[in-house]
Each structure stands twice: as C-alpha cells, then as structure tokens.
Amino acid sequence: MANRRAQIRLQAPVLRWARERAQLEPAQLARKLQVTPEAVEAWERSGEISVARANNLAHHTHTPLGFLYLPAPPDERLPIADFRTRSGAAPDRPSPDLLETVYLMQRRQLWLRDELTDAGAEPLGFVGGSVNAKAGPVAAAMADVLQLRDGWAAAEGTWTDALTRLRDRVEAAGVLLVFNGIVGNNTSRKLNRDEFQGFALVDEYAPLIFVNGTDFKSAQMFTIAHEMAHILLGASGVSRFRNLQLETDHSAEVTCDAAAAEFLVPAAELDAYWPVAGKTEDPYRAIARKFKVSTLVSARRALDRGLIGRGDFHEFYEAGRHIDWGLLQSTSSGGDFWNNQRWRVGRRFGSAVYRAVKEGRLTYRDAYRLTGLGGGAFEKMPAELGIEA
Numbered sequence: 001m002a003n004r005r006a007q008i009r010l011q012a013p014v015l016r017w018a019r020e021r022a023q024l025e026p027a028q029l030a031r032k033l034q035v036t037p038e039a040v041e042a043w044e045r046s047g048e049i050s051v052a053r054a055n056n057l058a059h060h061t062h063t064p065l066g067f068l069y070l071p072a073p074p075d076e077r078l079p080i081a082d083f084r085t086r087s088g089a090a091p092d093r094p095s096p097d098l099l100e101t102v103y104l105m106q107r108r109q110l111w112l113r114d115e116l117t118d119a120g121a122e123p124l125g126f127v128g129g130s131v132n133a134k135a136g137p138v139a140a141a142m143a144d145v146l147q148l149r150d151g152w153a154a155a156e157g158t159w160t161d162a163l164t165r166l167r168d169r170v171e172a173a174g175v176l177l178v179f180n181g182i183v184g185n186n187t188s189r190k191l192n193r194d195e196f197q198g199f200a201l202v203d204e205y206a207p208l209i210f211v212n213g214t215d216f217k218s219a220q221m222f223t224i225a226h227e228m229a230h231i232l233l234g235a236s237g238v239s240r241f242r243n244l245q246l247e248t249d250h251s252a253e254v255t256c257d258a259a260a261a262e263f264l265v266p267a268a269e270l271d272a273y274w275p276v277a278g279k280t281e282d283p284y285r286a287i288a289r290k291f292k293v294s295t296l297v298s299a300r301r302a303l304d305r306g307l308i309g310r311g312d313f314h315e316f317y318e319a320g321r322h323i324d325w326g327l328l329q330s331t332s333s334g335g336d337f338w339n340n341q342r343w344r345v346g347r348r349f350g351s352a353v354y355r356a357v358k359e360g361r362l363t364y365r366d367a368y369r370l371t372g373l374g375g376g377a378f379e380k381m382p383a384e385l386g387i388e389a
Contacts, residue, residue: 017073022061062096081237123204128234135258162292179343181213200230225260351387
C-alpha cells in the first residue's frame with residue numbers, strides 16, 4: 001500500500017483544472033481540505049502534493065481520481081448537445097454536478113431501453129416524428145401525444161396541480177420524467193438552475209426528460225414542455241432559458257421555445273384573455289396565474305402575439321419582474337424523503353427496477369446505483385412509492 005503521506009509530482013495544470021472545474025477559489029478549496037490557501041497555490045505551481053491530499057482533492061472537487069494523474073487537463077464536454085450557448089459564445093464549462101447527472105440519466109435510459117426491447121416492446125412513434133416541423137405543428141403534436149387540449153392548465157386550481165397533471169401525462173405517454181435538485185441523493189450537491197434548467201435524452205423506446213428541481217414550479221412547466229418538444233423533434237440536448245431565446249444560434253431551441261409557449265399558452269386563448277389581463281395592475285401576473293406559467297413566459301407570449309412591443313418586453317425583463325418569488329417554489333426544496341423520491345425515481349422506473357431485481361435480471365448493487373436507494377430504503381420503495389412489488 002502506498003504511503004498516503006508520500007509526496008508525488010502531478011501536473012500542476014491538472015490540479016488547477018480540478019479546482020476550477022468545481023468552481024472553487026483557492027481559499028474555498030483550502031477550507032474544504034483544511035489546509036492554507038498558500039498550500040493550494042503551491043501545488044498548483046509545482047505539482048507536488050501528497051497521496052492523501054490528492055485523494056481529498058479528487059473527493060472535494062468531485063473529480064475521478066484517475067483524472068488527476070493525466071499528463072494534461074482533459075477536454076471534458078457534455079455527451080449531448082449543449083444548447084445553453086448564445087450568439088456564437090463558447091459553451092460554458094459543464095460542472096461536475098451537471099456531467100454526473102447526465103451520465104446517471106443515460107445509464108437509466110440505457111438500462112430501461114434494454115428491458116423494453118428484451119420484452120418485445122414497440123418503439124414510440126412520436127419520438128422524432130416532428131423532425132423539421134415548425135412550432136405550431138410541434139405544439140399540436142404535443143397536445144395529441146399528451147392528450148391535453150386547450151384550457152387544460154387554466155382548469156387546474158394551482159401550479160402544483162397543473163405540474164402534477166402534466167407530469168402524469170408525460171409519463172403515461174412513455175417518457176421517463178425525472179425531477180431532481182441535487183446530484184442523485186447527495187443533499188450536499190445542489191444543482192444550479194443558473195447553469196441549466198433541463199435536458200432531453202432522445203430514444204425511441206425510453207425517451208427521458210430531466211428537470212432541474214431547484215427551479216420554480218412555473219418555470220418547470222415550461223421546461224417539461226420545452227424538453228418534450230425536443231423529444232418530438234428527435235434532438236437531445238441541455239437547455240438553459242435566458243430571455244427565452246431572443247438571441248440564439250440554435251434553431252432547435254427557437255422551435256422548442258415557441259412550441260412549448262404555444263402548448264402552454266395557446267394563441268387563441270391568450271388573445272381572448274388579453275383584454276381582461278390588460279385591465280389588471282399586473283397583466284403578466286394575471287396571465288401567469290391563468291395558464292400556470294411564469295411571468296417571463298407570459299410576457300414573451302404577449303410579445304409573440306404583438307400585444308406588447310420588444311421594448312416593453314426588455315423593460316419588463318431588465319426590471320427583474322420575471323423572478324416570481326413566493327408563488328413559484330421549487331419541487332426539490334427538502335421535505336419528506338419519499339415524496340422527493342417520487343420525483344427523483346418515479347413510479348414507472350422504480351417499478352421496472354424492483355421487478356428486475358426480484359426476477360433475477362438485475363443485481364441489487366446495480367439497482368442501488370440506478371435508483372440512488374440502497375438497502376432498507378430500496379426494499380421500502382414499492383410501498384412508499386405505491387408501485388407493484
């Protein structure tokens with residue numbers, strides 16, 4: 001066994017890359033490792049570090065240990081398209097939290113795809129069926145697939161009711177839908193809604209939508225619809241909504257934004273409601289409450305319909321009135337453990353994993369990795385999630 005106190009020489013740029021990858025300043029990393037900032041700066045200059053500190057560095061920066069022994073920093077990219085960039089800017093470096101979340105969801109999708117194909121399941125006809133379609137037809141196809149017609153959101157009493165209904169219809173269509181605000185079940189690793197709000201993994205047997213659970217409920221409504229549009233277009237990718245794509249290089253994002261907006265706030269309904277909303281003190285808030293969306297989506301739809309000008313939209317946006325504090329709490333802000341698992345694991349996926357374990361097609365170890373639940377928690381899953389054992 002190697003002496004953990006022994007000094008080794010690694011590549012200084014790799015050590016610095018690991019810290020920057022985790023978005024930590026030298027002083028922040030020093031506190032985590034219980035060393036001085038000068039010690040961090042020293043090994044980032046020389047590469048000299050002890051085995052023990054290298055192990056701790058990997059742990060606290062969520063870096064695979066083997067990466068620290070590479071001759072140069074790896075070119076680490078998202079394994080799916082990155083739709084977060086705007087106006088020709090270079091893609092933001094994905095955080096370890098985002099990367100690990102995408103990898104975990106890919107493992108879930110691949111496992112479920114194998115389960116379904118082995119069982120002789122038929123591919124889902126709507127996946128990729130709207131390739132090259134415009135926003136209107138995509139929105140109409142979404143309504144057909146989800147069996148949700150105009151007025152459905154307005155008929156729901158609260159954002160939670162509308163979000164639950166939309167979630168249930170997406171899952172009933174055969175799409176895996178996961179909400180989580182942390183990496184797996186690690187409560188110390190909270191996802192950043194400023195980094196991304198959702199992503200879609202296209203597959204004709206097991207399409208998957210991931211929603212950042214730290215985001216507000218009304219924003220999650222839009223994320224689900226947006227990522228569902230990606231499934232219909234057959235375009236996997238990670239999304240972040242800034243200014244609702246008034247400036248973007250990604251045509252798929254423009255289409256998905258417009259399709260999601262039309263699905264959630266149909267033009268005919270908005271046009272009919274605008275005379276009423278326009279008489280209120282805050283018309284965007286009135287639209288948001290009726291259609292169970294954010295005020296940002298409300299304002300953008302008013303812009304799209306020619307009800308307000310671009311200058312009005314920018315004034316609204318810059319004033320920060322799209323930040324709907326209070327009425328838009330997230331779905332992942334703590335609380336009951338099993339209620340969170342209903343969003344993080346889901347009944348359909350949890351049922352499939354549990355059944356595979358009991359029928360001998362999946363080891364307990366692999367089931368724990370797929371669900372993030374181990375031991376007694378995994379055995380309680382059927383009863384707590386209300387799924388068939």
